[in-house]
Amino acid sequence: MTDTPVLELQGVSKRFGAVQALFEVDFHVSPGEVMSLVGDNGAGKSTLIKCIAGIHPADSGEFRFEGQPVHISGPKDAADLGIEVVYQDLALCDNLDVVENMYLGRELVDGARRLDETAMEAKAQETLRSLSVTTVSSVRQTVAGLSGGQRQSVAVAKAVMWNSKLVILDEPTAALGVAQTRQVLELVKRLGEQGLAVVLISHNLHDIFEVADSITVLRLGQNVAEFKRTETNPQQVVEAITAGKLSKIPGQQQEALA
C-alpha cells in the first residue's frame, strides 16, 4: 500500500449553478486498498464519484491515474483507464441472464460477427469463481430470479471482469439483509486482496470498519478528515461527519479574490 496511488485527486471542485458541490477535494486510493468514502447526505460523495466516472466532469482540479496526469471528460475515458463504477441501482437488465448482463455492451463476437456465447459463458464462470461467488447456481438464469446479494455480486463481477484497476461501489449493502450484506462485504475484501483499488461508499459505519483500510470523510463538499481504520474508532468518524472542521469556506475565499 506504499506504492503510487492508482488514482489521486488534488483540489477538485465542482459547482452546479449556485451550489458548490465539491470544493478543493483531495482524494487518493492505492492498489489493494479499500478506501471508504463517507459523509452525510449532500456531503458530495455521489458528486465525487460522478466526477471520477466522467458523468459530471470536474470544473477544476488535478487527476492523476497511476502517477500520470489524466483528463476524464466522459464515461468512456474512465472505462478506458480501468475505472468501473457499480451504481446503487446496479443497472442490470432483469430480462437478461447473468452472462448476458456481465457482457452487456462489450459482447464477444467471433469471426462471422456472431455472439461467442461459449467463450462468454466460460469467462463469466471463471470470473465468478475467482471471486468465490458460489451462490449463483446457473449463469444462464435471468437476473430477475436472483436475490439482492446475488445481483450485487453479479454487478461487481461485471465490473472487475475488464481488467479494471479501480472499482467504485456506491452503497452496495444499502438494500440487503444481514446474510447478503455479509456476502457482499466478503466480496469487497477479496477485491482488495486481489490487488484492486476499491472505493466503497457507505452510510453504515459497522460495514466500513469491517472492510475498509482507510476512511475519507466529506462534509459540505470538502474533505475534512482522513483516517486509517486501525488508528481510529467510529466515534471519531461520526464526529468528523457531523462536525468536521471546514478548512476553507468557499464564499469567503471568493470574496477575498474579488
Add this chain to the structure above:
Amino acid sequence: MSAVTEPPVAADAPARDTVGAYARRWLTDVRSGDLGSLPIIVGLIVIALIFQLQNDRFLTASNFVNLIVQTAPYAVIAMGVTFALLLGEIDLSIGFVSGVGGVLVALLLMPDGNELPTVVAIALALIAGLGIGVLHGLIITKVGVPSFVVTLAGLLAWNGVVLLLIGSRGTVILQNSFVIGVANDFMAPGLAWILWAACVGLYAAVQLVRLRNRRKAGLATDPIVIVGLRIGGLALALGIVVAVANEDRGVPWVGILVGALLVFWTYVLNRTRFGRHVYAVGGNQEGARRAGIDVDRVKIACFAIVSVMAVLGGIILASRLRSVDTNTGGGQALLYPIAAAVIGGTSLFGGRGTMKAALLGAIVMISIDNGLGLLGLSSGTKFVVTGGVLLLAVTVDSISRRGRAQSGRA
C-alpha cells in the same frame, strides 16, 4: 423457490445434465409460470379440434394450404412489430405502412408503358418502408415524442398517402406475374422434400456443433437425448407440413419466405450484438445506456425494421388479393399483427418476446378467422371471438406472470 434458499451450488457444478434433471427443470419452470410456447400450442390444438368438429373442411389439405397463405402477411408484419414491442414501444402505423407498400408496388408495376422492372419496384417499396421507419424512429428518439403518438399520427398520415396514391383509380389490379406468384405459386413436391431435408440437416448440424463447442469449453450441455428429440421434433413438424401441403397444391412459396424471415430475424435477435442490445434496451434502458449501448440508434433501427417488414407484409397481402384499393392497409392489417405478437407471448412492457411467438400468434388469429369463415359466421362475430381470444391469451400470460413474480422471476 426463493433464490436465497437455493443450495449454494458452485457455478460450474453440472458438466452434463441427465434427461431426468432436464425434465424436472422444465416442470419447475412451467409451475413457476414460465410457460414458453406451451399455452399457445395447446390453444392451437383446441382451436383445430373445435373447428373440425363443427365443420370437417377445417382440417383438410386444401384448407391447410389456405391457412399458410392467409397467415403469411400478418405473420410477417407481426414479426416486424415485435421489434417495437421488445423495446417497450409500439407502432400503430403498421397497417397503413403495409398499405403504402402494397399500393406502391402495384402502381410502379402497372403495365402502362413506363412500368419499372419488378425487382426495382419491390426494392423501391422496401426503401420507402425504410425511410418511413427511420422517420418514425428519429422523431421518437431525437425529438422525444412518445412512439404511441408518433405512430398514431403515422396511422392517419399513411392512410392518407394510400388514398392519395390510389387517387381516382379506386382499385388497381396486379398484373405482374412475379408479384402475384409470391402468394399464389406453389413448390414442386420433390423440391419441397429436398428443402425439408436441407433444413433438418442444417438444424441438426447447428445443434451438434453447439453441443461439441460447449462440451469442449467444459460448460453444461443439454442431454444428447433432448437434442435428438428437438431435431426429430423439427423433422416431424416440417415433414407433416410438407406432406399435407403436397396432398393439395404444394407448399406455397410465401410459406418458405415466412420461414426464411423467421430464421433470419431469430438469428439477428439471438446471435448478434444488435439483438442483444434490443433486449437490453427493452429490459432496462438506463442500464443499457450506462453499458455504452447507443440506445437511440437501436431504437431507430428497430422502427426501421418494423416498417420494412410491414411493407413486405403489404406486398404479400396485395399479392394474395391480386389487387389494391382504397381500403388497403385498413381493417385486419391494422391491429391483427400486434394482437398476434401479444397472443404469442410478447410483452407490451418490453424485453420479452420472440419471432416464433409472433408466428404462432398469427397462426392462432388466422385459424380463428378462417374457421369462423368456414362456419359462415359474419365478420361481426369474427371480431368478437377474436377479441375474446386476445383477452384470454393476455389473461393466461398475466396469471403466469404472477406465478413468475411469486417465484422471483418477474
